[in-house]
Amino acid sequence: MLKNLCQKMFGRSLWVYHANSGGCNGCDIEVLNVLTPYYDVERFGIKLVGSPRHADVMLCQGPALRSTAKALKRAYEAMPSPKLVFAIGSCASGGGLWYDTYNVIGPVDKILPVNFYIPGCPPRPEAIIYGVAVAVGLVDKKTSPVKIKQLELPIPRYHPDQLSGEGELVVYEKAEKV
């Protein structure tokens, strides 16, 4: 549903606005590296614009700080309506290493509705291009939650004080199931 909508809305070209709300500049460098001739995303129509009013996509870097959260919210509200928000880096998608300090509110999705998360510290330029491709609907996402169990339960458990009988004939009165 969202994928089809994205393909319809953002079929031609994405103009991205680059918002740093208190990151360490590592993700900024990676995003700018995406726009250099080495990764040249302008051949896909992705272009960096300076104003949120011209943008379709907001690239958020850095956690939402107490001082910048208001400005981030204002920049989001200034964007015209079919809009996407990308949380780039572990700060934007999870709050960063200093998620519990006094000036950090937390991840960006506490302030804005985030559509796509690109974890990594910083994510590789390829990872950012991959995230944009997932958003536009060119490729499917690769990750899914993993849950592994070591053993099947329940396992019988015996206690020494519940043993009765002696010698060869030992009886467990009750075998607890965990």
Place this chain on the structure above:
Amino acid sequence: MSLLSKFKETLICLRAGKVTLPYPRQARPLPERFRGRPLFDAMKCIGCAGCANNCPAREILVYDVCQEVRILKYLGRRCTYCGRCADVCPEKAITMSKEFENATDQIGDIQQQLDLFMSTCQRCGRCFKEPGPLEQLQMKGYRADDLGKERWIYRSKAYLESQPEVDDIKIELD
């Protein structure tokens, strides 16, 4: 004059050649020591919670459901792929993979959860000798994390008999 400079520019550009990497069709080979997402091997894990103690982002939670089942949950939202968990793991159950294409629309997609079986002594019915109160304060691995709210919690045990167990030290309060 200006025409000559344009020619010069053209020559410089021709000498530089094509630098654009063919990423979406063909990935560049990763550097040898690149660290991507950590992968947890449930068969090798012994549940010592060393990774949970050493995680600087506090993204690995440990919770004992009952006597014999310990849940280890890796959230991965703010993981910086530093590889400390893989360094400290005594059984080498954590490997830093080379996966970097982790972009999702659901942040829960990066989670990994291990349900570990802690085998007990047939005589005493416990996993291992319970540490004393002072040791319990120091050993952060034997804590009870809040898996529902995905929070990292210390549970300190008071020494005095008049003070019962209180959840007095809580990290990451909302």
